[in-house]
Amino acid sequence: MATLNQHPIRLSIIGTPTVGKEVEIRVLIAHPMETGYRLGGDGNERIPKNIIDNIVIKFNQEPIMIAKLGTGIAANPLISVFMEVPVKGGMVSIEWKDDQGAQGRAEKMLVVA
């Protein structure tokens, strides 16, 4: 029986990782980012708030960016940060958590060109 992964995530590293130059780390997460203001059903009740409120991007387990999100971020959030390529490659990872307790993570190896 297939269970659908509730929150698919795509972590991409854009650009050639040359030492000293920057690469772009792009994260795309499937999440409705429900603001709590939209009306659902008959138009009588509000759809409960459900947003990702915390995203941490780490390089070799050390956080390089900590973001607190509000309802003003679009659904299926996209975060893009630039990072300088260090001499040795390493593991880029991203962890997110939402206000209903769901979590997700992804990681990708950054190999120096």
Place this chain on the structure above:
Amino acid sequence: MKLFAFKVTIFFFCVANLSLAQVVRQSGNTFLSPDMLRQQQDPTLNPLSLWIDQGQDLWKSQCQECHSSVSETAKAIVQFPVWKSISASSGKLINIEDQIVDCWSKKTGKIIANDAPEILTMSVFLSDAAKGLLVQVREPQDPMIKKHWQEQMSLAAQIYVRRQGRLNLSCTQCHDQQIGKNLRSDVVSPAFLTGFPIYRFSWQTVGNLDRRLRACYSGVQATVPASGSPELRALELFLKKRSEGMLWDGPSLRR
């Protein structure tokens, strides 16, 4: 006299070219803003990539057993809707989502709605695999089925030109006569079906053609038909036939 004949020839040449130009059919993607086009063409920016990734997983776990090849199965995308006979004399049109619901119930024993997340995911996945194919809605060979098929086409053609709703607008008034004009922040397209299912920013999720047509009905403030109703299937057949021969764009972004 020679100059006059020359001028007349040039005039008719220009007029002929003008009428030829009107035959060019544009996909809905040509009406996207540069920003949206950039987001659509880059899979790392496009939210639809998440559905395609999920579809890949679902295909491997559920569909691959029966359907060996993705590209063979994806051909259905450009051929549906088709007439499905229920009895000797009756039947109904089914679209790709209805077919996937049927497959899903055969595989898992559960009947789910045609806009359930699993169905939409598979529809997006197959639509992406069908990119580059040409729309080919075939007329059925069997004379009885062909008769039903024709009836549905005529019914839909009538709906397409019929004024409806509080705004008293017909489909053709916008989608044939006001192409390219702005409707607040949206741009009116000629409504060819080469880019479904769509990720619509106003829905903030993926939706199928069924949902989009129902949104059109609510847009002119007409009574919205129930999801899966025959008139929506007939319209889908008509619009697909109208897009015959066009290149399939795959799942697309819309406002």
Place this chain on the structure above:
Amino acid sequence: MSLSLALPYFGISLASENEAQYMQNALVKRYKKSDAIKIEMPPLADTGNSIPMGIQFQAPLQRKMQSFEIVAPENPNPLVMNVSLPNPQAHYQFATRIRLAITQDVWVIATLDDGSKMAQSMNCVVTLNACFDAT
């Protein structure tokens, strides 16, 4: 005004997203715009639901940026995002997609490693999508 200054002494915290400091007139009064921050955003949004926004930061005078906030004063929750960098950076680039409720100036307020702040804003016009959609 004086009440809001007194409240912290009573142990009541105003640290919510709807603080008065995020209102447009407060932002205009408090911050002078700085060229150190560049905002890339379409001046006319396709849709209020998803507006691509890019931020480029180049710190002046050997300083570094340690955090920044994206503020949309006319949104129901003006604080859109708060990003902090454990390793302050002199040069930073960031992009995301935001939601805007109505036409407004979107502000980026960066805090440097010495506590000082720099700000920039950009106006974005948001129009409603076309037809009413009951689905």
